[in-house]
Every structure is written in structure tokens, then in C-alpha cells.
Amino acid sequence: MNAHPLFPQMTRRRLLVSALLGAGCMSLPLEAAWALEGTRGGAANLAMIGEPQSLDPMATPTDLVGTVMQHVYEPLYTFDAQWNIQPMLAEAMPAISDDGKVYSIALRRGVKFHNGKDMGADDVVASLRRWMEVSARGKAVGQVVAGIAAKGPLAVEIQLKTLYAPLLAHLAMPSGMAGVMPKESIASPLTEIVGTGPYRLKERKPDQYTVLARFDQYAARSEPASGYAGKREALLDELRFVPVPNATTRLEGVLAGQFHYADLLQVESMGRLDKAGPAVVPILTKNFGFPYIVFNTKEGVLASQAMRQAVQTAMGEAEMLQAGFGDKRFFIAEPNFFPKGTPYYSDAGADLYNQKNPKLAKEQAAKAGYKAEPVRIMVSRQYEFHYNMALVMAEHLKRAGFKTDLMVVDWATLVQRRNDPKLWDVYVTHSGQFPEPMLSPPQLGDGAPGWWDTDAKKAALAAFNSEPDVTKRGPLWGKVQELVYHEVPFVEVGRFNGLSARSASLQGYTPAIWPFFWNTSLAAR
Template identity: 70%
Template sequence: MPHDAFLPGLCASLSKRSLLGAGLLALLCAVAPAQAQAPRNYATLAMVAEPQTLDPMASTADLVGTIMQHVYETLYTFDGKWNVVPMLAESMPKISADGKSYAITLRKGVMLHNGRELNADDVVASLQRWIEQSPRGKAVGKEIDSLKAKGPLNVELVLKEPYAPLLAQLALPSGMAAIMAKDSIAQPLTNFVGTGPYKFKERKPDQYVLLTRFDKYSARKEPASGYGGKREAAIEELRFVPVPNASTRVEGALAGQYDYADLLPVEALPRLEKSGGKTVPIMTPAFGFPYLVFNTREGVAASQPERQAIQTALGEGEMLAAGFGDNRFFVAEGNHFPKGSPFYSTAGTELYNQRNAPKAKEMAAKAGYKGEPIRVLTSRQYDFHYNMALLMAEQLKRAGFKVQLDVVDWATLVQRRNDPKLWDIYVTHSGQFPEPMLSPPQLGDDAPGWWNTPAKKAALQAFNLESDPARRGALWGKVQQVVYDEVPYVNVGKFNGLSAKSPALDNYQPATWPFFWNARIK
């Protein structure tokens, strides 16, 4: 029991005894309020699950990126308007006239958590590991001809062909191109040595991941903007606590147990709004999009005609309503990028939200469907995933499909989706980013789902070779059309995120991957 919890009872007991007791009472009870009000400098952050790994390259799961972006940094990052800006790089790279060669200069005097300065060898070793280990890195690695250190603080990256998304890929926190100390690199990664404002201290599985302030952190000088600019570890300790049950996260937020509670169910909003200041609801606009990934390698979904039949059966609008309820939280539209984006396109959208069970049944019969169960892999860690999966199962049953709903914890889902023998569709979501090649991972070749066709390769090659933003916008429409035709995944729609913070957590900035540098405990 904490000593300040036991003092009030002791004070009450002493007050009934001797004058000596009364004197001791006065002394203790004068001290007790001061101890009870002693300032704290840690934050308790309720996350949706136990991270299956702390290796930021080993998984594209948002949870891993959210935690480890405090420990590791990237060469480039995104500002508040999703522009790519330098982080560990001193400035934007010098790019050759043919668009193939990138000369990158590192900031001088950046300290690693092991006490030495970051150098170009660390960067090259880190990026080589990313290319070998990360699903995103593997996709980018196919575009790279060479990667070399050119002196203590200079790196040269040469591409086989121009690749417009390169810097955005290097900036993403998910499946991160994390820069780490060369001598810490191992497989599996057990020593987490980065350059971030926080350093790894301890992990107790199913209890917490503890990060502490890095006192020798080398911050940028520019004003903070999004993930870019100056970062300061104003809070001494960050405690990331796995709280898989969404209702428990809500109740903990209302009780003041958490300084931050991530991804809350939308039906909790009225209670959060009426908490009387005990907690503050946070809506993150255009947070992301849920999507369904199809196993194109094995099982029922390996057949393109059967995937097309499934797509015809789906009513994405109903699924979004089931997942989010309140229409302030979702938009049902088939364009993958919103109006106003350079990548807005209506290509293929006549195949969105069809909800046509008779037609789907007819298509499935022509495709040779023989009543095999469609194994839908989902998790209750993300409440909206599970609710959408339930409704999707009913839509598919109406079209004559047999459905097997496999509900597992998120870490198990992330593990199982790597085995094509275990599932046909899995439910997930992605942040809504400004660069199409950042999400979903299915646009790469190696992500679970394993979509890799001539039409995909041709559309993406034309898109990625083009650096002019206006021309890339038109070329994205052709990629979107291939997605609707081949159905490697289904973009369900768009949603806003709901989370909550305590009044004590000051200067928190809502973000797709929540970050807590520059935040303070009042």
C-alpha cells in the first residue's frame, strides 16, 4: 500500500489518543497533503493490445509504430500538412537530374541511446535491415540499386528507376525505416538503441512497455508541426499499457486511470462528453479506412471470380454503420482518396456498396463455388473490426456463402495472417495518408494477401515512375480500377477516430499514430 494512502486512517486513529498522539497527528497530517499532492511526471497510456513485437521493422501494425516511434527516428517524417520533412537528415536530399540518385546528409551531433554519435554506417546498416525485414522495406528494396556510406555523415542511395514514393516510404512510422545503432542490430532485435526523445527501459508482457526520457536527445530547431520539427520529452516516463477490452479503456478513462485511452468505441462519445471534465474526448478527423484483405494465394479467395462475387455481396455502408454507428464517424464512398486530394478518382466505384445478394449468388455459382467456408479472421481489440465482420458474415450468408468467423486477439491475427492456409479474408484498417503507396501494404508484393498480377505491376510501375503530382493523380485512377477489378482488398470507407485524454495531459496533438513528445503532465 502506498504510504500516503495509509496516513488518513492513521491520522483518524491518533486523534482519539493522547496529547503525544495529537502532536504526532499534527505533524503527520501536515505532511500528508503535501505528499498526496506531490507532482508526478509519468503518463499512463491505454493501448488496444499487447504489441506482438517491439521491433519496428518486423510489423506494419500501427500499435508497434505508435510505441517505438518514441525510441527510433527516421531520416524523414511528415509535418502537420503531410509534407515530407527532414528528421535525422540535415535537409531534403539532393536528387540527380535523372531522379535515380539521392544524396543524404545527416545532422551532426545526433546522439544514440548508447552514448555515441549517429553516423552514416548506422544509417546504411539500418536501411539494409529494413530492406531485408520489413514488408514495406522489401517492396522499396526492389527499387534500390545501391546503398552506401559516403563519409561519416553522408549516404548515397541509387535507384534502378525513378521511384516517386521513396521519401514518403522512408518517413512512415508503420513498418518503420527506423535508424538504429549498427552494433545493436540483430535478429531477433533485443537491444533497442535509437536516437528518439525516449529510450526503452522495460517491458513486462501483458502489463506495460516503459520508456524513459533520453537526456542527451538532439532535437531539431524548427517549430513542431505534425511529426516534424522540435521534439521534447517533457514527460519523464511513458507507460504504454495493453487494455484489449474497449469498454475497460472507456471506464478507465472516465475514472481518471489513464492519461490517454486509444481507439474507443464511438458509442462511448456521449458518456465522455458528459464526464464533467474527468476526461476529454478527442476526435481525429480522416483517421483512416477499414479494409478487408483477401488471400489471393490459397483457399476460396484465391479465385478472382469468387472474390468478385464476394465484392458484389457486400454493402459497405451497412458495415460502416455497424462498425461506427454515429454517422459523424464515417463516410461511405468508393473513392479511396477524398475530394480535394490529388488522388481523388471515381474509377471502379460503380462496384462499391452493391449489396446485391442474388447477383453475387449467381456469380459465385459461375465461379465454381461449392459451399466451402469463407474463413474471416478478425479481432475484438478493434471493436469496429468485429462489428463489421459480424455484419459482413450476414451479407455473405444472404448471398449463399458459408462463413466461418475466427475471432482472435490482435497479436494472434497478425501472426496467423502470415500463413495462407489459415484464412480467406481478414479485417484491418489503415491510416489515411497522402501517398497511395503508403497504404494499404497490399500495394507491395510481400504483404499477407500476396497480390501480385501483371495488371497490378503495370499500373503501379507507371504510377511510381511519374514524379509530377498532377499526372500521378490520373495514374492512381488506373490503379484503383485494377483494385476493383481484381479485388485483392476492399476499401470499406473512411472513418474518424475517437480517443480520450485526461485533463492533466497538456499539449497533446491528435495524430494517426499518437505521439507524446511535446505533451506535458500539468
């Protein structure tokens, strides 16, 4: 095994560890990852669930791409630790007209792109226009945007066709990000990866690593760090994102000291982590997100609403969560999409959750004209809980008389294939739990895989999105939730906590849905 020129030669012990860990880790740097100084320098080895499908922050809504590229690109707004929206590249929160349809945004002065150019209003306008053309999230926002224009070198104005309460939340999302890039770099696909973030792209070798290096001209905000908001400082010289699709390999790597961080581990790993001693720290991220099952409403056996209702009747979400997470500390089976105490808690449609009624499901399928066509369930084992839930779902469907075809692919393939309605009937995924309902799942918008598009959906979402008062939006969300249970574009299985792990030497890390590594450092060896 030859060391990469960026990385010094491994010691014999670490070579043996690497060999034991197997494929996918063989080019990983080791010794250089330790900082000689405790607060600045060194490189962190970060084991991720796979290879990012793209380095274009707008091209896909997947969490993996958002996690990596949020270090390179930045949006106008972001979220603080309490999920409040805060300015990032914007100077402050926008001035909003009395009718709520015009947002005037002042931009920060002195923000530099990685190519040395100062960010200006023309760059922001060009970036937002591209976002509305390329990103599924941006396309949904674009339907309510009447125009975007520069109003001076550091001022942008967004005009809306109608009131749209989720606008700033969409602009703040790391996944499918409305990241700002130099207008001259804009292309489809991107050929230059140039942002404003604390790290810049240094090197990428597909299926081996993506290396980000500190951007020395980064213009940090002055406010204290809070969640994704406030001051971001690149204390580490490099971030090395390594695709490690096997969760057990990620676990063994962090236990062996090969990785400073291992993302999304299996729940069963908690026992090993508890016994690992002080060198490895388990990370339990509460209310991390929700798994959900997307249905193809456009083509195939489940294009019929009645057929989707039959499948929903057959499913037992509680058993699926048990299979996916095992330990009840890691999941909760509830029909409400948002927990009690939040503005969007609702029990609408609760009687259709966790039915697990194969007899009724079989009757419903027969009335819908089911002719024993296989239900194609697409899933990836890179998220092991997706796969385990899919196995249980398939069994539930078989008990109700459905034929099933479990199609197991890698995550990158799933993301690609889900865009073709001829290739699948169901796929398994998950989302982070966000404070704004329109942020996820993307099926609430337009054009996302699943292609849910009905008059009832349009009416319910129009009423919800045009109401800025959160106390009034709550009941309106209940109507949307009830519609999801009735039309079944997707099934939200429940909620879960996330498990990851870090080396104790990785300091300053804050648990987050999209892990970030600015403001982190490595302890002196």
C-alpha cells in the same frame, strides 16, 4: 495486489477503481503519474488496444508497434502537420540528381544513440539495408534500390534502378519504420533496443506494460514542432504504455482517472465522454483512416478472382460502416479511396462499390465453381468496429449462399496468423489515411498478407510510381483504383474518424493517427 517497485503504493480508492476495471490493469501505476511540476516530470499512463507484437520498429507494419516505438527510434524523414515530408535525422531534404535516381542525404551532426554512441553514416546504411530485408515496406522499396552507401562520416547516397516517387514518404512512415539503429545492434531478431529518440526503453513486462524513460542526451531539432516534425522534447519522465484490449475498460479507466490517455474508443463512448465534465477531453481525429477487408489471393476458396468478385458483389459497405461506427459523424461511405479535393480523388470502379446484391453474387459464385466451402473470416474484437463490420459482412455472404466461419482472435494472434495463407480467407483491418497512396495498404506493395501479385498490378504501379509529377500521378492512381475493384485483393470499406480521450491534465497533446507524447506534460496536481 503488490505494487511494482517502479510505482508507489496505490491509495485505497484507486485500488477499488483498479479492481472494478478488471484484468489487464492490475499492475498499472497511479500516484506517480502526476507531475509535481506543471511542465516537466511525472509519468503518463497510456491505455492502448493491446500488447505490441514486437519492439522491433521494422518487424511489423501494425500501428500499435509504430505508435510505441516512434518514441524510441527515428527515421531520416517524417511528416509535418500538413503531411509534407520534413527532415528528422537527415540534416535537410536530399539533393536529387537530374535523372531522379540518386538521392544524396546529409545527416545531422551530434545525434546520440541511447548507448551514448554518435550516429554516423555506417549506422544509417546498415539500418536501411536491414529495413529492406525485414520490413514489408522496406522489401517493396528494396526492389527499386540499386545501392546504398556511406559517402563520408555524415553522408549517405541512395541509388535507384528507376524513378520512384514514393521513396521519401516510405522513409518517413512510423509504422514498419526505417528507424535508425547502431550498426552493432543489428540482428534478427533484435536483442538490443537502441534508438535515437527522446525516450529509451526502460522496462517491458509482456501483457502488463512497456515503460519508456526520458533520454537525457536526446538531440532535438530546432524547428518549431509541426505534426511529427520539428522539435521533440521529452517533458515527461516516463511513458507507460498499458495493453487494455477491452475498449470499455479503456473508457472506464480514463473516466476514473487511472489513464491519462485511452486509445481508439468505441463511437458509443462519445455520449459518456460528453457528460464526463472538464476532467476528460474527447479527441476526435478527422479522416483518421479507412477500414478494409483483405482477401487471400494465394490459397483457399478466394484464391480465384471470380470468387472474390462474387464476395464483393454480396457486400454492402455502407451497412458495414453503420454497424462499425453507428453515428454518421464518424464515417463516410464513398467508393473513392481519397476524398474530393485531393490529387488522388477518382470515381474509377465506383459501380462495384456497395452493391449488396445477393442474387447476382450467388450467380457469380456458381459460375466460379463455388462448392459450399466455408469462407474463413478472421477478426479481432480488440478493434470493436472490425468485429461489428465482420458480423454484417458474414450476414451479407450468407444471404448470397456462402458458408462462413467467423474466427475471432486477439489482435496479436491475427497479426501472426495472417502470414500463413493456409489459415484464413479474409481478415479485417484498417489503415491511416495518408497523402501518398503507396503508403497504405501494404497490399499495394509486394509480399504483404493477401499476396496480390499480377502482371496488371505490376504494370499499373510501375507507371504510377515512376511519375514524379503529382498532377500526372492522379489519373494514374485512378487506374490502380479501378484495378483493385476488378481484381479484388482487398475491399476498402469507407473512411472514418477516430475517437480517443485524454485527461485534461495531459497537456500539449496533438491528435494524430499514431499518437505521440513528446512535447506533452502533466499539469500540477
